[in-house]
Amino acid sequence: MDVHDPRTDPPPEGWAAFRARCLPPVWDYELLRREAWLAKNPPVLAVVRQGPAVVGALAVMVCRGWGAGTFGPVSGGRFRPRWAEVYLPLLSGYPACVFDGDFTDRRTAIRQFERALREYVGPGLLGVVYRAMNPELVPALAGRARISREIDPAAVLVNRYSTVDEWAAGLAPDVRQYLNPDVATEAAPGRTDLDPHELAGLLNAHRARQDERAWAGGQRSRVGGLHLDTRSPIAPAYLDALVRRPDVITRTYRAGDGRLLGFNTMIDHPDGAAVHHWAALPSADGGRKGLYVDCYARCVAHMIAAGRPELTAGRAMLPEKQALGFGTRSLFSVAVPRPVLGR
Structure with a gap:
């Protein structure tokens, strides 16, 4: 499981092919880069691999607060309170968590993602909100002390x-x-x-x-x-x-x-x-x-x-x-x- 900052990291190996096969254009790495540089809560990209192949992805906003400035810093204090949202703010009717159709071990991948994100953000990470998920993703996301709720539909x-x-x-x-x-x-x-x-x-x-x-x-x-x-x-x-x-x-x-x-x-x-x-x-x-x-x-x-x-x-x-x-x-x-x- 890799977490990439589009502002500073090169595109993940194999990303372009996975994006073209499975994802709408808002996931294009250059668009993610521009979005991240110009956002108050910049997105990062988590990539799920099976061997060398990309089989899933999560777009994640690392949020500093509703009163945050126009631009998010490239780095910040790891103890500063923040939370993360798995969300596509520029395409809200689509989930920001996508897996290849042949990949079945989604629950394990989600837990690996959460551990990787916790390490990436640091001790200040308060939690993760998965917004606007399709119903078929809910079983992989649900569990003890996890709150699931139906929201406005697409x-x-x-x-x-x-x-x-x-x-x-x-x-x-x-x-x-x-x-x-x-x-x-x-x-x-x-x-x-x-x-x-x-x-x-x-x-x-x-x-x-x-x-x-x-x-x-x-x-x-x-x-x-x-x-x-x-x-x-x-x-x-x-x-x-x-x-x-x-x-x-x-x-x-x-x-x-x-x-x-x-x-x-x-x-x-x-x-x-x-x-x-x-x-x-x-x-x-x-x-x-x-x-x-x-x-x-x-x-x-x-x-x-x-x-x-x-x-x-x-x-x-x-x-x-x-x-x-x-x-x-x-x-x-x-x-x-x-x-x-x-x-």
Whole structure:
């Protein structure tokens, strides 16, 4: 079991092949490196091996506190209280613990990971929270004094459609009215024509409004949701690398004067597409109401045309996504205090 700091360590041997076979692009080592350098609670990467082969991985945020500064230090006092979260803050509907399909000894691997992380972080490690885990991972994570709880699910649309019109026919009239707005839109993979500062500004403002609504609606009470949010603002340098990838499709919506009204990144993978980032101007600032409906319709159209088995869409705005035909997939969080780490 190896623990790597993407800021200072080279990519693990065999990582690129495992990532391409089993993981979405947010696990790309260069993206992890940029995320880690620009995060207040930087991620590290734990790699599970069977002999020389990589058979599993865990992305781990080492958290210093909710009031931490913008950037996490490369090293810190080993006695300083910290906790760890196995979590993908930039793709919250997917687990940050993944094993190769042929690897079965997951419980042993999890205990080895916890011992390695305890040694890596030092005596100040208070425990580990596994956020947003798929149900099949829970037996390997559970045990004495480990707290497991179901959290807000991920939105999933299973591909049962032959055309996008077939999907749209199931929408309520008050939802369907937002399809095909009179707004200029453009989408392509590997885009090099975008200003990452413009994207980051819109996206971080959108996330801040979501957090405010969550506070007002009392949605921060569920373990593993937005409660005690440890995410960092998304940096322009990260988005710049993300939208240039050939497996990420970026769609933009612009007003007649060129102003950015909204944008979406969609992860495209043979195992399933994912509505990744979405951000839009609010109506009060000149945005277009319901623009996300058209965006989702175009993501569904890609899912159907490309023959992807499903389209996932994270864990926020579930009522709005249910109105678009999405079902849900159960997710769990497991909290492990230090005394039982590795046991």
